[in-house]
Amino acid sequence: DAGVTQSPTHLIKTRGQQVTLRCSPKSGHDTVSWYQQALGQGPQFIFQYYEEEERQRGNFPDRFSGHQFPNYSSELNVNALLLGDSALYLCASSLWWTNEKLFFGSGTQLSVL
Amino acid sequence: LAKTTQPISMDSYEGQEVNITCSHNNIATNDYITWYQQFPSQGPRFIIQGYKTKVTNEVASLFIPADRKSSTLSLPRVSLSDTAVYYCLVGMGSNTGKLIFGQGTTLQVKP
Numbered sequence: 001d002a003g004v005t006q007s008p009t010h011l012i013k014t015r016g017q018q019v020t021l022r023c024s025p026k027s028g029h030d031t032v033s034w035y036q037q038a039l040g041q042g043p044q045f046i047f048q049y050y051e052e053e054e055r056q057r058g059n060f061p062d063r064f065s066g067h068q069f070p071n072y073s074s075e076l077n078v079n080a081l082l083l084g085d086s087a088l089y090l091c092a093s094s095l096w097w098t099n100e101k102l103f104f105g106s107g108t109q110l111s112v113l
Numbered sequence: 114l115a116k117t118t119q120p121i122s123m124d125s126y127e128g129q130e131v132n133i134t135c136s137h138n139n140i141a142t143n144d145y146i147t148w149y150q151q152f153p154s155q156g157p158r159f160i161i162q163g164y165k166t167k168v169t170n171e172v173a174s175l176f177i178p179a180d181r182k183s184s185t186l187s188l189p190r191v192s193l194s195d196t197a198v199y200y201c202l203v204g205m206g207s208n209t210g211k212l213i214f215g216q217g218t219t220l221q222v223k224p
Contacts, residue, residue: 044214
């Protein structure tokens, strides 16, 4: 039973470019959340997807957008990359309407040069 | 969502018991308390979750007083591999995905 998988593991982009990160949730999970973790900080909530809709959003600009597919997998898109977007991007999956814990992937390390 | 406060760092030695306390004065009635562990360049990993009193699993214990304004994660007989950042979080229900992480507690276990 695979856990949460994310791709790619590492990515290098330049300022102004666009990036897409991908996430497959743990088998049986229907909800995907994305977090950004800067070096030395705790993860910061970006947004959450359930039934292919954005359900909650953290304090992130519209440059950050997402999508959830019918198979529950998800993408995170970031446009017009800034140097400050360099971070570890984490995907977490869970079951909607439960108190079940979040399962996190190992993340995508994004470097913006 | 309730804010949490925990020590920035702690040191311990192998074989000792480690207790990390977290305060959450504004915890809501339906909030659970959850602890995660994170190693460098990895995602957080669930350790334990509780609502009140004491919860124990194979890796840790969680002590929650009656007023639920604080909680203590207890790691018995730590080893070098327990060196990690530990996060205390509160909040549950349909907001499960929107967890508020603080800076966490960096635990350094020494030989």
